[in-house]
Amino acid sequence: MDVAIVRTGVANTASVVACLQRLGAKCRITEDPREIEQAAAAVLPGVGSFRAASERLDELGLREPLRDRILAGRPTLCVCLGMQLLADASEEASGAPGLGILPVTVRRFPDRVKRPQLGWNLVRPAAGDWPEPGHAYFANSYRVDDVEAMQRGGWEVAIADHAGPFVAAIRKGRVLACQFHPELSGAWGESLVGAWLGTAATEPDKATGRKEARC
Amino acid sequence: MLTTRIIPCLDVDAGRVVKGVKFQNLRDAGDPAELGARYEAEGADEIVILDVSATSDGRETAVNTVERVRAAIRIPLTVGGGVRTIDDARRLLEAGADRVSVNSAAVAEPALVARMAERFGVQCVVVAIDAARSTGRDAGRWEVVVKGGRERTGIDAIVWAAQAATLGAGEILLTSFDRDGTGDGYDTDLIAAVSTASKIPVIASGGASGPEHMALAVGAGTDAVLAASIFHDGVYAVGRVKRELKGLGLEVRL
Numbered sequence: 001m002d003v004a005i006v007r008t009g010v011a012n013t014a015s016v017v018a019c020l021q022r023l024g025a026k027c028r029i030t031e032d033p034r035e036i037e038q039a040a041a042a043v044l045p046g047v048g049s050f051r052a053a054s055e056r057l058d059e060l061g062l063r064e065p066l067r068d069r070i071l072a073g074r075p076t077l078c079v080c081l082g083m084q085l086l087a088d089a090s091e092e093a094s095g096a097p098g099l100g101i102l103p104v105t106v107r108r109f110p111d112r113v114k115r116p117q118l119g120w121n122l123v124r125p126a127a128g129d130w131p132e133p134g135h136a137y138f139a140n141s142y143r144v145d146d147v148e149a150m151q152r153g154g155w156e157v158a159i160a161d162h163a164g165p166f167v168a169a170i171r172k173g174r175v176l177a178c179q180f181h182p183e184l185s186g187a188w189g190e191s192l193v194g195a196w197l198g199t200a201a202t203e204p205d206k207a208t209g210r211k212e213a214r215c
Numbered sequence: 216m217l218t219t220r221i222i223p224c225l226d227v228d229a230g231r232v233v234k235g236v237k238f239q240n241l242r243d244a245g246d247p248a249e250l251g252a253r254y255e256a257e258g259a260d261e262i263v264i265l266d267v268s269a270t271s272d273g274r275e276t277a278v279n280t281v282e283r284v285r286a287a288i289r290i291p292l293t294v295g296g297g298v299r300t301i302d303d304a305r306r307l308l309e310a311g312a313d314r315v316s317v318n319s320a321a322v323a324e325p326a327l328v329a330r331m332a333e334r335f336g337v338q339c340v341v342v343a344i345d346a347a348r349s350t351g352r353d354a355g356r357w358e359v360v361v362k363g364g365r366e367r368t369g370i371d372a373i374v375w376a377a378q379a380a381t382l383g384a385g386e387i388l389l390t391s392f393d394r395d396g397t398g399d400g401y402d403t404d405l406i407a408a409v410s411t412a413s414k415i416p417v418i419a420s421g422g423a424s425g426p427e428h429m430a431l432a433v434g435a436g437t438d439a440v441l442a443a444s445i446f447h448d449g450v451y452a453v454g455r456v457k458r459e460l461k462g463l464g465l466e467v468r469l
Contacts, residue, residue, distance in 0.1 A: 012339070014311035015292075018285050048336045081336075116338050116385050118416045119217040119438060120260055120468045135218065135468040137260075137291055139313075139338035139385070161216060184291045184313060186255065 004039035019183035046081025051093035075200030220439035266296030285311025332383025394422030410436030
């Protein structure tokens with residue numbers, strides 16, 4: 001399985017690459033819109049600021065290819081800031097647009113809890129049986145807290161608590177977005193990424209039209 | 216709610232883990248990638264690597280060490296020791312560190328903390344503070360020490376912690392110079408003062424000889440506890456520490 005990792009320029013990608021390689025995937029880090037549009041699987045990593053990442057998406061012309069592949073349900077994994085970029089906007093950067101896939105504004109954790117949220121928090125299903133409950137590693141000062149808006153949009157939702165419940169991860173078919181870092185969340189996180197890669201392996205390759213073998 | 220993090224620390228010199236008391240009498244304690252993987256398997260929540268190399272050759276090796284440890288573990292990796300510039304930090308992040316810790320260079324030039332936060336995000340920036348209890352007229356306060364404790368700065372450690380948080384530190388790695396290597400327990404007064412003044416997460420370091428000390432540190436307000444010798448010497452496996460902490464009523468990831 002070839003995985004295209006989006007070079008947003010503000011993200012540290014070494015841990016994501018190490019995780020995918022352990023799972024047998026081949027990674028290429030790219031900022032080429034065509035490659036990102038056509039890749040069998042793509043990862044939108046994210047460490048850094050919402051504004052810098054939003055500007056970077058415009059500079060590189062990545063907004064449409066990312067939006068298209070996510071709305072089409074093609075295999076895409078968004079991590080941390082990568083998940084926040086799916087929203088309309090963020091309190092972190094007024095006026096900077098997200099990808100507009102989630103109809104919400106990302107909000108800052110209130111002052112009564114330590115910011116950033118840094119460490120391991122218990123992730124569990126908001127409803128249903130996804131995901132298997134487990135501890136995940138978070139490093140964030142902002143989060144999506146409108147669980148119902150996600151559910152109305154047809155997403156499966158995982159939640160955790162820090163100043164009340166917030167959206168820890170969402171999944172719809174082959175699109176997975178995590179506020180936490182699955183690549184840093186031990187065996188539990190690795191299995192989540194492994195399951196996502198598994199769904200990606202059944203995706204018809206857009207460039208060649210043939211199905212890729214499971215890796 | 217967040218669990219208390221248990222963080223083994225690897226002091227690395229020229230590609231090998233070393234141990235000593237108050238940065239003196241360093242002895243070999245193993246391969247960093249092997250130790251990192253073992254600690255992850257035992258339940259470590261994060262690994263900290265501190266490069267204690269005295270030479271530039273040693274510093275070059277540190278990048279290679281970070282790459283090897285990153286490939287071997289699936290938990291966060293914080294790296295510090297000798298970070299002086301944005302470029303130093305970038306090299307470590309590209310090699311696979313998730314967070315970079317700065318110490319002396321930030322004391323000398325606090326604006327470095329702000330630049331790192333702007334470039335990499337606050338969650339990537341750890342400010343390490345080595346603090347020593349003041350004596351005489353200044354008893355009840357703590358002073359920042361640098362260069363492995365050989366140099367006292369006259370800077371109030373609590374004031375510096377608050378300033379570092381304002382500048383953009385995402386966490387304070389707080390070492391009690393008086394307690395480091397003694398096994399007498401963490402300096403809980405220092406932890407409480409820094410945690411209250413900085414309002415950001417704190418990793419407590421220096422003085423642990425067992426889970427009871429860690430529980431006291433958490434009671435004082437720390438979010439994570441770091442230890443080296445009790446793990447390297449095999450006195451405690453990480454998993455046993457976490458089970459005992461759970462027995463003491465703390466939230467831990469098991």
